[in-house]
Amino acid sequence: MSFRLSGPRSSLSAYAAVLIAVSCVATTRSVRAAGAQAGTAAQLEPGRVIYLEYCAQCHGEKGDGEGYAASHLHPRPRNFTTGKFKIRTTPNGALPTHEDLVRIIRRGMPYTSMPAWPDLSDQEVSALANFITTFSPDFSNPENAPKPVPLPSAPRSTKESIDQGKKLYEENGCVKCHGALGRGDGPSAPTLVDDWGNPIRPADLTQRWTFRGGSSREDIFRTMSTGLNGTPMPSFLDALKDEQRWAITDFIDSLSEPSGPGYTNVVITKHVDDPIDLAKGTANFESARVARLPIIGQITEPVREFHPPATSVTVQAIYDAESIALLVRWHDMSAERTGKNGPSLPVPREEEEEGAPAGVQVGKSPFGEEEVAPTGAQQAGKDPFAEEAAAPSGPASEFSDAVAIQIPSQVPTGTRKPYFIFGDAQNPVDLWFFDLARPAPLQFTAKGSADIAPNDTGDVTGVASYEQGEWSVIFKRPLRPASGAPFSPGQFMPVALSVWDGFSRERGNRRGLTVWYSLYAEPENIPSAVGPMVKTALLILAIELAIIGWVRWRYASRGREELGGARLRAGGATAGPP
Amino acid sequence: MKIPIVLAVAVAFGLLRFLRVKLLIWAAAWWIGIYILLRFGFTAPIPSSVITIYMGIVSIAILAYVSSSQERRDEISGPLIRFMTEKRYTLLLAVAVVAIPALAAANVYVRMNVSIEPPLFSRTVHPASPADITVHDKRIDLDAGENPFRHLETSNPQEFRKHVENGRRVYYQNCVFCHGDTMSANGMFVHGLDPIPTNFHDTIAQLRETFLFWRISKGGPGLPDEGGPWDTAMPAWEKFLQEDEMWDAVLFLYDFTGQRPRGREEVATK
Numbered sequence: 001m002s003f004r005l006s007g008p009r010s011s012l013s014a015y016a017a018v019l020i021a022v023s024c025v026a027t028t029r030s031v032r033a034a035g036a037q038a039g040t041a042a043q044l045e046p047g048r049v050i051y052l053e054y055c056a057q058c059h060g061e062k063g064d065g066e067g068y069a070a071s072h073l074h075p076r077p078r079n080f081t082t083g084k085f086k087i088r089t090t091p092n093g094a095l096p097t098h099e100d101l102v103r104i105i106r107r108g109m110p111y112t113s114m115p116a117w118p119d120l121s122d123q124e125v126s127a128l129a130n131f132i133t134t135f136s137p138d139f140s141n142p143e144n145a146p147k148p149v150p151l152p153s154a155p156r157s158t159k160e161s162i163d164q165g166k167k168l169y170e171e172n173g174c175v176k177c178h179g180a181l182g183r184g185d186g187p188s189a190p191t192l193v194d195d196w197g198n199p200i201r202p203a204d205l206t207q208r209w210t211f212r213g214g215s216s217r218e219d220i221f222r223t224m225s226t227g228l229n230g231t232p233m234p235s236f237l238d239a240l241k242d243e244q245r246w247a248i249t250d251f252i253d254s255l256s257e258p259s260g261p262g263y264t265n266v267v268i269t270k271h272v273d274d275p276i277d278l279a280k281g282t283a284n285f286e287s288a289r290v291a292r293l294p295i296i297g298q299i300t301e302p303v304r305e306f307h308p309p310a311t312s313v314t315v316q317a318i319y320d321a322e323s324i325a326l327l328v329r330w331h332d333m334s335a336e337r338t339g340k341n342g343p344s345l346p347v348p349r350e351e352e353e354e355g356a357p358a359g360v361q362v363g364k365s366p367f368g369e370e371e372v373a374p375t376g377a378q379q380a381g382k383d384p385f386a387e388e389a390a391a392p393s394g395p396a397s398e399f400s401d402a403v404a405i406q407i408p409s410q411v412p413t414g415t416r417k418p419y420f421i422f423g424d425a426q427n428p429v430d431l432w433f434f435d436l437a438r439p440a441p442l443q444f445t446a447k448g449s450a451d452i453a454p455n456d457t458g459d460v461t462g463v464a465s466y467e468q469g470e471w472s473v474i475f476k477r478p479l480r481p482a483s484g485a486p487f488s489p490g491q492f493m494p495v496a497l498s499v500w501d502g503f504s505r506e507r508g509n510r511r512g513l514t515v516w517y518s519l520y521a522e523p524e525n526i527p528s529a530v531g532p533m534v535k536t537a538l539l540i541l542a543i544e545l546a547i548i549g550w551v552r553w554r555y556a557s558r559g560r561e562e563l564g565g566a567r568l569r570a571g572g573a574t575a576g577p578p
Numbered sequence: 579m580k581i582p583i584v585l586a587v588a589v590a591f592g593l594l595r596f597l598r599v600k601l602l603i604w605a606a607a608w609w610i611g612i613y614i615l616l617r618f619g620f621t622a623p624i625p626s627s628v629i630t631i632y633m634g635i636v637s638i639a640i641l642a643y644v645s646s647s648q649e650r651r652d653e654i655s656g657p658l659i660r661f662m663t664e665k666r667y668t669l670l671l672a673v674a675v676v677a678i679p680a681l682a683a684a685n686v687y688v689r690m691n692v693s694i695e696p697p698l699f700s701r702t703v704h705p706a707s708p709a710d711i712t713v714h715d716k717r718i719d720l721d722a723g724e725n726p727f728r729h730l731e732t733s734n735p736q737e738f739r740k741h742v743e744n745g746r747r748v749y750y751q752n753c754v755f756c757h758g759d760t761m762s763a764n765g766m767f768v769h770g771l772d773p774i775p776t777n778f779h780d781t782i783a784q785l786r787e788t789f790l791f792w793r794i795s796k797g798g799p800g801l802p803d804e805g806g807p808w809d810t811a812m813p814a815w816e817k818f819l820q821e822d823e824m825w826d827a828v829l830f831l832y833d834f835t836g837q838r839p840r841g842r843e844e845v846a847t848k
Binding site for chain 2: 054057058067068069071072111112113115119263265266268293294295296297299300301302306415416417418419420424427492514515516517518520522527529532533534536537538540541544545547548551552555
C-alpha cells in the first residue's frame with residue numbers, strides 16, 4: 001500500500017512541504033479562529049496542489065462535484081460550492097468545523113467512492129481541509145463560524161437502554177425511512193431524494209459497516225444529533241434529550257455486530273436427516289451456518305452497474321438424501337413483484353452514464369404533517385413537514401427483483417473453471433434464475449454474457465418471500481440431476497450469485513454479483529477426533545514407558561554416585577544399543 | 579528479516595553462554611532458537627512444510643553433534659538418566675509421562691479441526707504476453723511495439739501532458755473502482771474481488787508499456803490458463819475504450835506513480 005509523491009511532482013511536493021512548514025501553524029490557527037476559510041493564495045497553495053492531484057477527478061477542479069468520474073458515481077461526489085457537508089459535529093444546516101473535514105478525509109465514507117486517505121500527512125490533510133472551504137462563500141462569512149454541538153460521552157449500553165431506544169425509534173418516525181427492523185425499508189424509503197434531486201437511500205441500520213459517518217456508537221450518536229446536511233436525515237438535537245439519543249444509539253448498536261460483515265469465501269452445506277420440505281421455508285435451514293458474501297457491481301461486461309444497491313448476500317445451504325437446497329437472503333428497500341427480469345435482457349448504453357439509479361422520484365419528506373415525533377427536528381434546505389408522505393402505493397414496476405445462483409454445468413476437473421461472469425464458450429454454467437415476479441425459478445445455460453439460453457429441465461424448484469425489507473429465496477435441486485453437475489459430500493463446487501434490484505432498473509448485465517466462491521458439502525458423518533487422539537496418546541505413552549523401563553532396568557542397579565558423576569560408563573548414551 | 583526477533587534470539591544465546599549452561603540445555607536452545615528464527619524471524623512467512631524439513635535437518639545436526647564424542651554423549655544422557663531413575667524426580671517424571679501424550683492428542687485434535695478452505699489456485703501474476711494482438715481490427719506488435727505517444731514526452735511536452743490528462747480521465751471513469759484513487763489496489767470493490775487488482779506502485783516499473791496495453795485491452799479473459807482467466811474481474815477494455823484511450827491510460831499510470839516503463843533494450847539483453 002505504498003503511496004508516493006514522486007517523479008514529475010517531486011518538485012511540487014517539495015514546494016508544498018516548504019510552504020506547509022513555513023505557514024502551517026499560522027494558517028490553521030488563523031483559519032480556525034475566523035471559523036471559516038481565510039489565508040492568502042500562498043497559504044492555500046499546498047492544499048490546492050493536493051486537491052488537484054487527488055480530489056479533482058471526482059469533486060471537480062472547481063469543487064462543484066463534476067469531476068471526470070462523477071457520472072459513474074452514486075452517491076455523487078460532494079459539491080463543495082454549496083457548503084453542505086454530511087458528517088459534522090455542528091448543528092443541522094451549519095458548516096463543518098476544520099476537524100470535521102479532517103476526520104472525513106482521513107476516514108473516507110465506507111461503501112461509497114470516497115476512500116480513506118491514511119497515507120497523507122497531518123499537514124497535508126489539514127491543508128486540504130482549508131482549501132476545500134474556499135469553494136463556498138459561506139465559509140468567509142464570520143457569522144457562519146461553526147460551533148460544535150455538545151456531544152456528551154457515551155453512557156454504558158444496557159438491556160434497558162436498548163429497549164427504550166427501540167421504543168423511541170418507533171415513536172420518532174425513524175421507522176418511516178429505516179424500517180421497523182432497521183433494514184432501510186421504511187414506506188418512505190423509495191421516495192427519498194437529496195437536496196439536488198438525486199434518489200438517496202436510508203441507511204440499512206443492520207449493517208453498520210456501511211454507515212457513511214462511521215460505525216462506532218459515538219459516530220451513530222453524532223449523526224443522529226446533527227443530521228446529514230443535504231439529505232432527508234434530520235437532526236434530533238432539539239427533539240430528543242441526550243439520554244434519548246443515546247438510547248436510540250444503543251438500539252442501533254444492538255442491530256449488528258461491531259466486528260463487521262464477516263465476509264467468507266466458502267458456503268458449508270450441512271447434511272439434514274429430515275427431508276427438505278419447501279413448504280417449511282426458512283425453518284429448513286436452522287442448522288446451517290450463515291455465509292455472508294460481498295456483492296460488487298458488474299463492471300466488466302457492457303452495460304455496467306457501478307453501484308448495486310445490495311452490498312452483500314447471506315447464503316445457507318443444506319442437503320438431504322436426494323436434494324440440495326440454498327437459502328439466499330438480502331436486504332432490499334422495496335419488493336418489485338411486477339414486470340419482468342432476465343439474465344440477458346438488453347440495457348441501453350446510456351443508462352451507464354446516469355450515475356444515480358433512476359427510481360421513482362417523488363421527492364417528499366419522510367415525515368408527515370400530523371406526525372408529532374420530530375417536532376424539533378430541523379432540516380436544512382426544504383421544509384421537511386410540508387407535504388404528506390407518500391403512501392407505499394406499490395406502483396407497478398417495469399422490472400422485477402431477481403436472483404441467480406451460478407454453478408458450472410460440469411464439475412470442474414483440475415483448476416479450470418468457467419468464466420465467473422456467466423461462463424464461457426468452452427465452459428458453460430447453469431443459472432438457477434428466480435424472477436421474483438414469477439412463482440418459481442427457471443434454469444438457463446450460459447456460455448458467456450452474450451450467449452444465454454433457457455434450459456429448463458424442471459429440476460430446480462424454489463420459493464421466495466419478502467418480509468420487512470428482506471428477500472428470502474430458497475432454491476432446491478436434486479443432488480444428482482439427469483443433466484447438470486452433481487453435488488458430492490466432501491467436494492468443493494464453485495458457486496457465484498447475481499442479484500437484480502428492479503427498483504433501480506437492474507436487469508441483464510446491470511446487476512450486482514459475486515466472484516466465484518465455494519460450496520462445500522460437509523460429509524454426513526464427520527469422523528470423530530476422539531479415536532485418533534486416544535490412539536496417538538496411547539502409542540506415545542507406550543514408547544515413554546518402554547524407554548523409562550529400559551533406563552531403570554539398565555541403570556537402577558548401578559550406584560547413585562556413579563550416575564550423579566560427570567561421566568557415565570561406556571554405552572550409556574540414549575541413542576544406539578548398549 | 580524482523581530485526582527485534584533476531585536480536586532477541588541472539589541475546590538469549592549470549593545469556594546462555596554467560597551462564598555456562600549444560601550441553602543438554604544448549605541442544606534444546608539451538609533447536610528452539612532456530613525454530614523461532616524460521617517461524618517468526620522472516621518478513622515473508624515460510625511454508626510450514628519447509629520449516630518441517632529445516633527442523634528435521636537441525637535435529638539430525640544436533641544429534642550428530644551431541645553423539646560425536648563419548649564426553650558429549652555422557653553429558654547429554656547423564657541428566658536424562660538421573661531424571662528417569664532418581665526418586666526426587668518421580669513426581670515430575672509422572673507429570674511428563676502424562677503431559678507428552680496429552681499434548682500429542684491435542685495436536686491431533688487441532689489438525690482434525692482446521693477450518694474448511696477451498697482448494698487454492700496459485701496463478702501466475704504476470705504471464706508471458708503473446709507476440710502480437712489484434713485490437714479493433716489493428717495488429718499491435720507487443721515485442722517490438724512502443725507506446726505511440728511516449729515520444730511526445732521529449733518532442734512535444736505540451737501535447738504529452740494532454741495525453742496524460744486524457745489518461746487520467748479514462749482512469750477515474752473506469753479503473754478507480756478496483757485499482758483505487760491512489761493506484762494502490764484499494765478501490766471500493768476490492769473486498770469482493772479475488773484475485774485482488776494490481777497495485778501499480780509495485781509492479782509497473784518491471785513491465786513494458788506494450789505489456790500493460792495487452793493486459794488492459796484483453797483483460798482477464800485474454801490471460802493464458804496459468805493466469806486464471808476465469809477468476810479475474812479485469813474487463814477486456816477494448817469493449818469500452820478506443821485504442822488511443824488505452825495508450826493514454828498507460829501514460830497516466832506511469833506519470834501518477836512516478837515510475838518509468840521498462841525499455842525494450844533490457845528485454846533484448848535478457
